Amino acid sequence: MKEYNITVIATNNPKIIKLEANHFLVKGNYEYKNIDEAKNSPLAQQLFYLPFIKTVYIASNFVALERYDIVTWEDVKADVAQQLVEYLNAGEPVVNEEDVQKKQPVTVYAEVTPNPSVMKFVCNKRIVPSTYEFKNIDEAKDAPLAKELFHLPFVKEVFMDENYVSVTKYDVADWDEINMQLREFIRDFLADGKDVVTAEALQKKEESKQQEKVNLSYDDTSQQIIDILEEYVKPAVASDGGNIQFQSYEEESGTVSVILQGACSGCPSSTFTLKNGIETMLKNMMGDKIREVVALNG
Known part of the structure; x- marks a missing residue:
């Protein structure tokens, strides 16, 4: 029998924590808002007995x-992680995937982006x-939907990203x-319960993130830039169907390089947004460090 260990990982959202296991748990992706929705997941049902789980x-x-606001993760995360370890090591089921209905109600709507x-x-x-x-299709070998x-x-x-394509x-x-x-x-692809990306792709992504943390050690200025992009820029960019990633900062020239993805890549208005939005914000918040x-x- 596999022996499970759990690592508690903080996220950008203070209300959400990630409990990462050292073995795969499920093949698909499952989200439950309450105990009634979790009929096919004994693990989720047990977690919902905790009064602070949303x-x-x-x-x-x-x-x-x-979580709900009645607790902080700092107070309860160790107990939750221990409960999860005990549950998994007892051999209890995570999700009865064969019980998942093939057709799932899915709504998809289209949004125009600044990129025509x-x-x-x-x-x-x-x-x-x-x-x-x-x-291209070769890059999408581990992403069935793409x-x-x-x-x-x-x-x-x-x-x-998250809930959109x-x-x-x-x-x-x-x-x-x-x-x-x-x-x-x-809509039909998602309703059929197919994997958007494979378990292997999810694992590769997570390993890549962990390796990036090991390999990259940012100076204070670069980290400050990253924090500003994460808090102020990424949410707005995501609403337009795109993404922005920090690439580098050159102290001597005061130049910040970023990678634009999704709708932002090749967008005619991206130059205006970059100069009049992101560049202006960084200059205002960080002064002469940014030129x-x-x-x-991407």
Whole structure:
């Protein structure tokens, strides 16, 4: 029998913690808002008996928990982690995946983005735990949804984050002609309960993040830039179907390099946003340390 260990990982949201196991827990992604929704997950049902648990999300090798405001994670996270370890090491089931209904109610709607070549398709459920970008079908070998989208002749690039998919089209097609087809395609794929990305892809992503933490040691200025981007810029960029990542900071020239992804990549208005939004904000908040912000398309 496998022996499970749990690592508690903080997230950008103070109400949510991530409990990461050293072995895979499930093949799919599961989110539960209450104990009634968790009929197919004995683990989630047990967690909901804790009065401060608001949402349970289970995927790959981790369980993410959202709390109510009646407690802080600092007070209870050790007890919750221990309870999870004991549950898993007792051999109790996490999710009875064979009991999951094949067809799941899914809503998908389209949002126009500032980039005329990109449409954002928003789902009523979380579909991936972090960002994924695919420039071609070869890059999407571990992402079944993106791989199938690339079989459509007008799909150029696919970007996914949290609860949405941003699709970049070739100029040969107009959105009026393909919008409905894409929306229904994504909705049917999700309703069939198919994996958006494979368990292997989730594992690779997590390993990459951990390796990045080991390899990268940012100076104080770079870390301050990253914190500003995370808090003030990323949420706004995500609402437009894109993403921004810190690349580097050159102290001598005062130049900040960032990577633009999704709808932001190649967007005609990205230069304006970069100069009049991000660059101005960093200059105002960090003074003479920042002279210029330059962008690289992801």
